[in-house]
Amino acid sequence: xxxxxxxxxxxxxxxxxxxxxxxxxxxxxxxxxxxxxxxxxxxxxxxxxxxxxxxxxxxxxxxxxxxxxxxxxxxxxxxxxxxxxxxxxxxxxxxxxxxxxxxxxxxxxxxxxxxxxxxxxxxxxxxxxxxxxxxxxxxxxxxxxxxx
Numbered sequence: 309x310x311x312x313x314x315x316x317x318x319x320x321x322x323x324x325x326x327x328x329x330x331x332x333x334x335x336x337x338x339x340x341x342x343x344x345x346x347x348x349x350x351x352x353x354x355x356x357x358x359x360x361x362x363x364x365x366x367x368x369x370x371x372x373x374x375x376x377x378x379x380x381x382x383x384x385x386x387x388x389x390x391x392x393x394x395x396x397x398x399x400x401x402x403x404x405x406x407x408x409x410x411x412x413x414x415x416x417x418x419x420x421x422x423x424x425x426x427x428x429x430x431x432x433x434x435x436x437x438x439x440x441x442x443x444x445x446x447x448x449x450x451x452x453x454x455x456x
Contacts, residue, residue, distance in 0.1 A: 383417045387442055388425015403434040404456065427451070 328339035341348040357364060385393070390402060397410045407413045421433060423441035430450040438446075443453050 380418060382420035382437060383413045384420050384422055386422050386424040387427045387445055390421075390431055391428050394429065394431060401432045401434060404436075421446075 325335060326333060327335045328337075330336045338348060346352055347354075357366075359365070393399065393412070394402065397406075397412075399406050399410075404413070404417075404419060407419065408415060408417075413419060418436040420437040420439075421435055421442045422439050423445055427445050427449045431446060432452050432454075433446060434454045434456055436456055438453055438455070446453055
């Protein structure tokens, strides 16, 4: 068998339909594209999401909520949780690395401490953000705060 001997399987190759070659061909005139409209013209390309005259889906659906382009998403921890987490996971410092190692946050998460609850023990914090009340409460309990 050589390359010049190869042939396609029997019945696999068909003659191409010759469209728009006169009325006698049966495929003349409109070349099977129907009558008028954008789709019958040469070079027709539909825009993505085009629904013809129907109201587009992004205009039919209700708009709810708001997502700020500049907003920073924080993983929030309350002061009431800190003692429990330090005790449960044996943390010496409340840092991003220690939280990541214990599976409490993901690698790219930013952490913020809020002042809900009470802090009983002394804790060292190295986080991205902290509220003013929480900072005062940590320092009052004898802990320290470092912003990263």
